[in-house]
Amino acid sequence: MTAPRVKLDIDATRDKLAALGLGHAVETLESLLGEAVRAEMPAHVFLDRLLDAERSGREERRIKTMLKMSKIPTGQTLENFDFAFQPAIERSRIETLATGSWIRNAEVILMQGPPGVGKSHLLVSLGVRAIQIGFSVQYYRFDELLTALGADAHIPPSRLKSKKYMSSSVLLIDEMGYNPMNRDEASLFFRLVSYRYGRGAMIITTNKSIRDWTELLAGDEVLATAILDGLLHRAHVLNIKGRSYRLRDLEEALKG
Incomplete structure (x- = not known):
């Protein structure tokens, strides 16, 4: 009888997070909650991890949107620039x-x-x-x-x-x-x-x-x-x- 109650509680939490516009936290909630139960994670650590997921998700979405709006060609980054081939560039x-x-x-x-x-x-x-x-x-x-x-x-x-x-x-x-x-x-x-x-x-x-x-x-x-x-x-x-x-x-x- 306890499993359905837990499911309902998760759904209620999801709804509250969604109402607050925390969509990335909604997506992470179930898997992170499972990890928290298995690891006996303290409540403040769980909350911090959930907020980190929301923040990183928003940042990823911001970057993706800004790249699209900027019209920058894709695929070229500092990480894949071949500095060894071009020693004239410091x-x-x-x-x-x-x-x-x-x-x-x-x-x-x-x-x-x-x-x-x-x-x-x-x-x-x-x-x-x-x-x-x-x-x-x-x-x-x-x-x-x-x-x-x-x-x-x-x-x-x-x-x-x-x-x-x-x-x-x-x-x-x-x-x-x-x-x-x-x-x-x-x-x-x-x-x-x-x-x-x-x-x-x-x-x-x-x-x-x-x-x-x-x-x-x-x-x-x-x-x-x-x-x-x-x-x-x-x-x-x-x-x-x-x-x-x-x-x-x-x-x-x-x-x-």
Whole structure:
């Protein structure tokens, strides 16, 4: 006669947890209660474990939701970056950036280098880490960003605050430099950089060295200087040189 009573008590507890919005605790309750009975777990330890399950479940859901909203490509993390293949990248420096202090200071990371050396992988990885430690992130390929800026060109800067490329704590701009900007695009990019200066962090990957930015920015030396001044004043510049990961993978595939 006691077993049904226990079952009813568990169901009642589930209902109360669900009413409080503790869905992850609901899912964990039965298995954790069984473990608690077997191990003669003290009540406060059981409660602590149940709350930990709720907290970790909520955090996992938050990260999953934020990754989806950020549009960050999947599968690239710091854990699967091959530092041994790319000795030009100081692992300790990347690990320091992964702590997020540069985000709190609204700084910029500028990664320069030829195609295939790992710039995009690091950009994505640092973006994922930023979400994990609690920051909002938005990812754009540079051509996508220019399209978004162009669509909003008629909107005054004061009304752009809600746009994700303005409001996100971290703006990821990937693959800048493959096509030069026209004068209007360069001006809109300057507006973005000016607005985010001191307000939000950015990571930019580019195949162009700083000396080539005038050509990239519609040949306008004054505008290029103004943009670089805003970006480099509080910047971490990573010059990445070395072999291409994609060519390495192709070589290995051909060997196989």
